[in-house]
Amino acid sequence: MSRIYALANQKGGVGKTTTAVNVAACLAEAGARVLLVDLDPQANATTGLGHRPVRGRSTYDVLHGVPLADIVIPSGVPGLDLAPSHPDLAAAAVELPDREDREQVLGNALAEVDDQYPFVIVDCPPALGMLTVNALAAANRLIVPVQCEYYALEGLAQLLETVELIRARINPHLQLSGLLLTMHDGRTRLAQDVASEVREHFGSKVFDAVIPRSVRLAEAPSHGRPISQFDPRSPGADAYYRLALEVVERG
Amino acid sequence: MSRIYALANQKGGVGKTTTAVNVAACLAEAGARVLLVDLDPQANATTGLGHRPVRGRSTYDVLHGVPLADIVIPSGVPGLDLAPSHPDLAAAAVELPDREDREQVLGNALAEVDDQYPFVIVDCPPALGMLTVNALAAANRLIVPVQCEYYALEGLAQLLETVELIRARINPHLQLSGLLLTMHDGRTRLAQDVASEVREHFGSKVFDAVIPRSVRLAEAPSHGRPISQFDPRSPGADAYYRLALEVVERG
Numbered sequence A, B: 001m002s003r004i005y006a007l008a009n010q011k012g013g014v015g016k017t018t019t020a021v022n023v024a025a026c027l028a029e030a031g032a033r034v035l036l037v038d039l040d041p042q043a044n045a046t047t048g049l050g051h052r053p054v055r056g057r058s059t060y061d062v063l064h065g066v067p068l069a070d071i072v073i074p075s076g077v078p079g080l081d082l083a084p085s086h087p088d089l090a091a092a093a094v095e096l097p098d099r100e101d102r103e104q105v106l107g108n109a110l111a112e113v114d115d116q117y118p119f120v121i122v123d124c125p126p127a128l129g130m131l132t133v134n135a136l137a138a139a140n141r142l143i144v145p146v147q148c149e150y151y152a153l154e155g156l157a158q159l160l161e162t163v164e165l166i167r168a169r170i171n172p173h174l175q176l177s178g179l180l181l182t183m184h185d186g187r188t189r190l191a192q193d194v195a196s197e198v199r200e201h202f203g204s205k206v207f208d209a210v211i212p213r214s215v216r217l218a219e220a221p222s223h224g225r226p227i228s229q230f231d232p233r234s235p236g237a238d239a240y241y242r243l244a245l246e247v248v249e250r251g
């Protein structure tokens, strides 16, 4: 039974893609077989690993019946495969609602590769729409990146309410793996205040690993590489190795 | 005839809300009467000015027939009124598609206040869905914040394609006011590279004003104030005053 992690948060720019790509790469480097599913029409996880979106060979097609195995490609990181996205996916938000099984399409597709990948990581767009609902319906674990800034706190309650609804109506197996503090700039009071507020509210649900703000993390995707390949000794790489370990330990 | 500016970019976290709030406040401080419309279910522009979303008194209700004038409140900044948002707005993405006039709902609502506000600023969510389409259909100008980072470049072509479609099919008056470089950290090569790539591609369509990465801009919303009130002598405030001037000059 795969562990399927959804990376979700409707707040934009909080580090969903950066976390999806780097946790997936760290797990693969540790020897696991991992599938990274890009479910965002922006296709940032796809381009962040150096690939171009190809019409007809993306998660858009999987949502329209093409078997997942037909579109999966090697990512360039040993042990890590990629299900790339394409901007056509933006149409899914209006195309899917007419189907009976609209929330389960991704879950059904992932069931076919269940025995091949112990770990599946799904990157979501910044919205609580049909794509993110599909990811939450298919996943059995959820990682919520929380940027250490004021606006990022606002949407958490709404997100966790949506998760409860999904758990109650569609997917009882969905568990919160943890909240991840990202872009933490230790020099600013703002980051310290937000981090302590999140820990106060959510306690042990917050990962111990904290991702520092580090320009090397922002540079890595322009080279099509995860941080573990682009700059393995940087603070960003350390933090994502630690996070990958903690994710595995949390079960 | 109001100048209606939409702040749009499907990439998340690029500075749409920060720009909407601060340009609106700078224009108001210069003596103009300004309306800031929060069309994002996250309601960040609303909370960033110190207000709480109220069910029944938000842009959600305007999209369901309540007159805009009924929900507009003073923002706390002289000359600036606010049409607050509420998380209920997230349902608009599925509720609106069944209406004949689904793209024009906001435009029709804004027509009623056309003579009261020479400037209207609309903050959009990070998606090219029904809410952003409504904003682009209602607006006659568009400001596109572009974060000086790699992923932010990726989505620009898709966004500008959507704008062309809207202009051709729904709103011939929609003009691009400009692309705004945001969170520019002059110390990093990444920011310099992205900025020069954007200027190479888009030339005079890029505002001269560049918004620096500045923690004071991220702190201001936690005090419910625009930068012009929170720290008027900071680099962030300077940049937004300059931008407001350039926006007016561009006509």
Ligand SMILES: Nc1ncnc2c1ncn2[C@@H]1O[C@H](COP(=O)(O)OP(=O)(O)OP(=O)(O)O)[C@@H](O)[C@H]1O
Pocket (backbone or CB within 6 Å): A011, A012, A013, A014, A015, A016, A017, A018, A019, A040, A044, A124, A125, A126, A182, A183, A184, A211, A212, A213, A214, A215, A217, A218, A219, A221, A236, B010, B011, B012, B013, B126, B149, B150, B151, B152
């Ligand atoms: N820890 C970090 N330090 C510095 N920059 C970071 C860090 N994490 C992410 N970034 C950069 O910040 C920007 C936003 O991150 P990212 O795109 O991963 O967020 P996202 O939540 O996936 O965004 P979206 O909501 O658009 O999908 C990107 O340019 C990314 O390279």
Ligand SMILES: Nc1ncnc2c1ncn2[C@@H]1O[C@H](COP(=O)(O)OP(=O)(O)OP(=O)(O)O)[C@@H](O)[C@H]1O
Pocket (backbone or CB within 6 Å): A010, A011, A012, A013, A126, A149, A150, A151, A152, B011, B012, B013, B014, B015, B016, B017, B018, B019, B040, B044, B124, B125, B126, B182, B183, B184, B211, B212, B213, B214, B215, B217, B218, B219, B221, B236
């Ligand atoms: N120039 C800047 N310097 C530093 N921080 C900034 C700057 N502009 C915005 N921020 C901060 O970066 C984060 C993202 O900005 P903002 O929320 O305005 O982006 P957005 O595009 O509206 O996001 P979303 O896609 O979620 O609507 C916020 O925490 C904001 O306070």
Ligand SMILES: [Mg+2]
Pocket (backbone or CB within 6 Å): A016, A017, A018, A040, A044, A123, A124, A125
């Ligand atoms: Mg992303």
Ligand SMILES: [Mg+2]
Pocket (backbone or CB within 6 Å): B016, B017, B018, B040, B044, B123, B124, B125
């Ligand atoms: Mg915003």
